[in-house]
Amino acid sequence: MAEIIDGKKISQELKDDVKKEVEALKAKGIEPALAVILVGQDPASTVYVNNKKKACEYTGIKSLSYELPESTTEEELLGLIDKLNTDDACDGILVQLPLPKHINEDKVIKRISPDKDVDGFHPESVGRLSLGERGFKSCTPAGVIELLKRSNTEIDGKHAVVVGRSNIVGKPMAMLLLRENATVTVCHSHTPDLRAITKQADILVVAIGQPKFIDGSFVKEGATVIDVGIHRLEGKKLCGDVDYESAEKVASKITPVPGGVGPMTIAELMNNCKEAAEMHAGLR
Ligand code: GUN
Secondary structure: OOEEOOHHHHHHHHHHHHHHHHHHHHHOOOOOEEEEEEEOOOHHHHHHHHHHHHHHHHHOOEEEEEEEOOOOOHHHHHHHHHHHHOOOOOOEEEEOOOOOOOOOHHHHHHHOOHHHOOOOOOHHHHHHHHHOOOOOOOHHHHHHHHHHHHOOOOOOOOEEEEEOOOOOOHHHHHHHHHHOOOEEEEEOOOOOOHHHHHOOOOEEEEOOOOOOOEOHHHOOOOOEEEEOOOEEOOOOOEEOOEOHHHHOOOOOEEOOOOOOOHHHHHHHHHHHHHHHHHHHOOOO
16 A cells, blocks of 8 residues: 655645744744736636635735726736736735636737746746756646655655646646756657556656546556656546556555645745745845
8 A cells, every 4th residue: 555645734834934924924024915806716726726816815924905807808807917917915816827818828928927927837937947058837736746845755766757747737847856866758749659658657747637547557556656646536526547556556655636736736826926926026
């Protein structure tokens, strides 16, 4: 039986670390603040945004909430971003995705100042990550690295296989693992004989968006398996991209769904907000 990497517990530890650091900043008169922008009323996005606001409250970060109607124009949204970009009372800007179809997401992401890009989606943030320079790290892959480190999983010199090449997870994940001195292989839907490659992984990170796609036959004996996927099955039960029951028989460590990678994303967002406030105060 594999050891469970407890994302709920580890994310709580990270949020508690951020909370302490925010308290120390406030003692110096620095109040970190995050602008949270939601356009429309998509139910899943509303839940995510509320969870982000709750995490702000817990860690002592001020949340500036902008709940805009579905009818908001691209110009209006870009205008708000311009205003927040130059507002010293705002350290981070988060625009919840997806946006309504009439708004160009790419244009919106690029309009956020890289200094306030706490999601780490701006091309400058992505470029900095690739170059190993300091900048905001995309929250989910940063959360995966934190899960590995805080569960004492060696990354240096290990073969990490990332399944999935999205801009939000797969690509930045590969860059962060490389930064930790892993040998990294990225696989995707055009990879022939996927199993032959995943079977070589000491660390297997799965982010393909297909329920239970990776079962135990894809896993090397003793590997660490990180499941980034989340799906709601009929009957409401949640599952990941990994078939947990069969994979955990082969792996030595594994993240569950729910309670694995999911809670880490928000904790990393809080950490990015705290770092943004430090940066704006000239402390880093
Ligand atoms: N929608 C789903 N995940 C995310 C995220 O991490 N950030 C933003 N801004 N929108 C999302």
